Amino acid sequence: KDGLPLYSFDEVKKHDSSENGVWVIYNKGVYDITGFISKHPGGELLLVGAGRAIDPYWKIYSVHHSPETHALLESMRIGNYDTSSTPEEEKGEDDGELDNQWSNEPQSRHPALLCNQEKPFNAEPPPAILTGDFHTPNDLFYVRNHLPVPPRVDPKEYRLEIAKETGIGEGVEPIELSLEEIKAFPVTSISAVVQCGGNRRHSMASYKPVRGLSWKGGAIGNARWTGVRLCDVLKHVGVSGGNYGGIKHVQFEGLDADAMGSCYSASIPIETAMDPNRDVLLVFQMNGEDIPIDHGYPLRVIVPGAVGARSVKWVSRIVLSTEESPSIWQRRDYKLFPSNVDINNVDYESSEAMQDMPVQSAICLPIPGSTVDISSGFVTLRGYAWSGGGRSISRVDVSINGGKDWSVAKLHSNESQKPNRVWAWSLWEATVPVSACTGQLDIVCKAMDSSCNTQPENVESIWNFRGLANNAWHRVSVKTAN
Ligand code: MTE
Ligand code: MO
CATH class of the missing domain: 3.90.420.10 (Oxidoreductase, molybdopterin-binding domain)
Incomplete structure (x- = not known):
């Protein structure tokens, strides 16, 4: 980053609002994020770091630690930070202040999570x-x-x-x-x-x-x-x-x-x-x-x-x-x-807030990448299926050869639900015959709901930059052992 101007703490600090421009410090860089605030999902929340170092905030919102995010930040770099200009009272203080926020977390959480x-x-x-x-x-x-x-x-x-x-x-x-x-x-x-x-x-x-x-x-x-x-x-x-x-x-x-x-x-x-x-x-x-x-x-x-x-x-x-x-x-x-919209050109007002969810299903067993015993000549698959808006699951189809042949899973509904008010899921199970020489199983599942909605075959057709509402056919590959 040679050739970029060197900025001191006091200079960066002047840029702490939408009116004065919003500059932030990260590691040894100075960034002008003024134009980015309207694109960032956090919006105005970014102003808490305005005019100062954002490292402590990034430490908390660790979702930022991706190569894409770092590249995006670098594209907004306007200078280098003179680390010797950090005043004593700024050093380490934020960490303490922000760490206190976490004192109400439950004492323990399940280790399997x-x-x-x-x-x-x-x-x-x-x-x-x-x-x-x-x-x-x-x-x-x-x-x-x-x-x-x-x-x-x-x-x-x-x-x-x-x-x-x-x-x-x-x-x-x-x-x-x-x-x-x-x-x-x-x-x-x-x-x-x-x-x-x-x-x-x-x-x-x-x-x-x-x-x-x-x-x-x-x-x-x-x-x-x-x-x-x-x-x-x-x-x-x-x-x-x-x-x-x-x-x-x-x-x-x-x-x-x-x-x-x-x-x-x-x-x-x-x-x-x-x-x-x-x-x-x-x-x-x-x-x-x-x-x-x-x-x-x-x-x-x-x-x-x-x-x-x-x-x-x-x-x-x-x-x-x-x-x-x-x-x-x-x-x-x-x-x-x-799919043509991403964080650089998004207009948040152009889309409605999600409410009801689409039809969904997933394979829970076997575990991806595991080896399943097929000596019985059968493999048992298990998973969940659910749809939003009170729609029930009318069918779950499963395949073990990547979607060439299908069979219908058995739905367990442990409880009767009122029509159009089916809020619970259906767990499903399928025992599918498998030939001994297979080697690998490409398991797929897809569900249909009571409005005849089905799941899309691939993520390509529903890709969106926030990765929301993924209900593409779920796929799991496993090895077989006799
Ligand atoms: N409510 C509050 N107050 N704070 C939150 O962060 N997260 C929401 C919702 N309600 C959230 C919240 C989101 S995005 C989801 S998916 C669900 O809570 C998760 O509920 P759960 O943590 O009980 O599974
Ligand atoms: Mo969520």
Whole structure:
């Protein structure tokens, strides 16, 4: 980087806002990221590092440590940093301040969870574990945290605030509800899948790199959720009428907040919230226990059939609004773009926020790359299948020769589900005859849902730069032994 100007700490510091330009220091480089802020999924969040070193932030949001991200940053390099100009008080301080954020993480997490990122914590179970139980055990349920776990709330002190934008929702009375008051509404339980929009992102990257955590097939789980209906609570505060008094969106805010103090938030349309058949719940129990810290204690939203991002954990405030949540998770992340769009030319407003998820299935057993015993003349395959929006799985097809020949898997539905309200998954199993001389099996699965939706054959046709909603045929290759 010879030939670039040398900048001191004080010079960089002047560029700390959108008006003065945004410069940052990383290692020994100085970068002008002003124009990039509108493209970065974190948007304004980048301003916390404005005019200073971003190393401590990158350490926390370790998702940045990819060659593509480093190359992108280098393309914005304007100079070299004079390391001798760093004032004493800047050295190491950020680390301490930012490290404190992590003091509320659970003491222990299941050792079998495969960690995609330590801080914030993101981990999935090995997919083979998922087929064991219709209800995924709490401690093995994937964890997707965008931010540090918030301080634990005393259940007696906890309040859920319901607020509204001024000028809408005539007759709606803003209110604060204690946990006890919430539990006084009719309590109901449903089995429902929560799946991250990034589930199976890992295999979308095999075609072309994507941005985001490299989830394999385990960013999905099915649990028994116990809580009260959001529509009952909203009716209680006075939401009613054909057009709900002009309310268009229900925003949920979590207690977890970023370095600038803004919380995780997402929203759903008021129609979804008020439809009793959509079963949107405020949940306090997961599989019969208090909801674990990592999954939103003491209260979380469950929006069955929708992308996981809408099921806000640690919910503390509901805002009735004419607008979607202003958060990056509603307005930037969890949106699908065509394949010619990437982080350099994205217009986030050109696409809708994801809500309902597409039909999905995956092979959980055998494990990719393993050797399977075929001395019986058969191989047994297991996996999950699920579709969004309450659609049921009507069929799962499997192949062991890369999709030349197919057979139909047996679906296990441990519980009867109401038509158009099928929120739980179907675990499936297939025992397929295999000839002794095969050597390798190229296992494929694909599902069809009750609206006749099918999965695309390849990731190519659905590739998007964030690697979202990958539901291409799932493929697993294994060796055989007689
Ligand atoms: N809610 C809050 N408050 N904070 C979060 O980071 N992550 C969302 C959603 N709700 C998130 C949140 C995303 S992207 C997903 S996929 C699910 O929670 C994951 O839920 P789980 O961690 O219980 O599996
Ligand atoms: Mo997610």
